[in-house]
Amino acid sequence: MAEHQTQSGPVQGKNKEDFVPEGDGRGITISGVPNARGIGGFPTLDGRRTKSGLFFRSAGLNFMDEGGVDDLHRLGVKLVVDLRAPWEVSQWPYQLPDDIKVERVSLLSEDSQPGDGSDGTLGEQAQGEELGMQMAPMYRDIAFGSAGKIMGILKELATGDGHPMLIHCTAGKDRTGITAGILMSLLGVQEDMVVSSYAQSAGNLGQAFKEAVLKGLPADAQGADDLEGAQSALLASPPALLQGLLQEIRQRFGSVEGYCLRNGMEPAEVQTLRDLFLE
Numbered sequence: 001m002a003e004h005q006t007q008s009g010p011v012q013g014k015n016k017e018d019f020v021p022e023g024d025g026r027g028i029t030i031s032g033v034p035n036a037r038g039i040g041g042f043p044t045l046d047g048r049r050t051k052s053g054l055f056f057r058s059a060g061l062n063f064m065d066e067g068g069v070d071d072l073h074r075l076g077v078k079l080v081v082d083l084r085a086p087w088e089v090s091q092w093p094y095q096l097p098d099d100i101k102v103e104r105v106s107l108l109s110e111d112s113q114p115g116d117g118s119d120g121t122l123g124e125q126a127q128g129e130e131l132g133m134q135m136a137p138m139y140r141d142i143a144f145g146s147a148g149k150i151m152g153i154l155k156e157l158a159t160g161d162g163h164p165m166l167i168h169c170t171a172g173k174d175r176t177g178i179t180a181g182i183l184m185s186l187l188g189v190q191e192d193m194v195v196s197s198y199a200q201s202a203g204n205l206g207q208a209f210k211e212a213v214l215k216g217l218p219a220d221a222q223g224a225d226d227l228e229g230a231q232s233a234l235l236a237s238p239p240a241l242l243q244g245l246l247q248e249i250r251q252r253f254g255s256v257e258g259y260c261l262r263n264g265m266e267p268a269e270v271q272t273l274r275d276l277f278l279e
Helices: 068-075 086-091 128-145 147-157 175-186 191-199 207-216 224-235 239-253 256-262 267-277
Strands: 055-058 079-082 101-104 165-168
Touching: 055 175, 079 147, 128 147, 128 175, 128 239, 147 165, 147 175, 147 256, 147 267, 165 175, 175 191, 175 239, 175 256, 175 267, 191 239, 239 256, 256 267
Parallel strands: 055 165, 079 101, 079 165
Antiparallel strands: none
């Protein structure tokens, strides 16, 4: 296995954009649900790899078709953590069998509403880096305003009955991507790989997903002035956005581990996650 010299440096002998994890990080099947994958198979800074089968992430489970529940059972999912805001839960409901527990943990500000840009789907027209700048305040609000909630998810994951866990929001890229990125960083996955994994969401979300979500938005959230920006933000996962957030976490707390410890995790829980996830 290649040696890693710095957290942000490339994995030797691999192109980060072309890297395919040797595990469920390459993708899983939940019938009808886009952007479904785990975090298994990623190299860490100490020369280990993340395990498969413990943590999954996806777009909303409201997209499941008839085979979706069977796939959740096949994956062994015991706990689903729904990161969506209450209005999204109401707009796009789903139901799971009693043997799969569902927890609702909204990572958005309580006063966020559809159409204000804070849900990561709507906003002013923007492209590329400009779009990332539009979305950056929402990312900070999630990471710093809901840090305690994110730690609650990780603490539950560290318990004996907290896995296999699946987390999702609507697209599975913003709230889900931040939470997964913090977990991967805490486990010691190289930052380039964390960011590359996050950026894959843009390619995993297709036209059918975009049309389904835009069709489901309240009519007053779909003004002509906002529609093009909404379509752009709905599918966007610019690498610089998560990379900038991780850099700000390090600036404020020294490291992702420091961020986790300052916001509710115990050192023993961090070690439990590393023992659980790394091989």
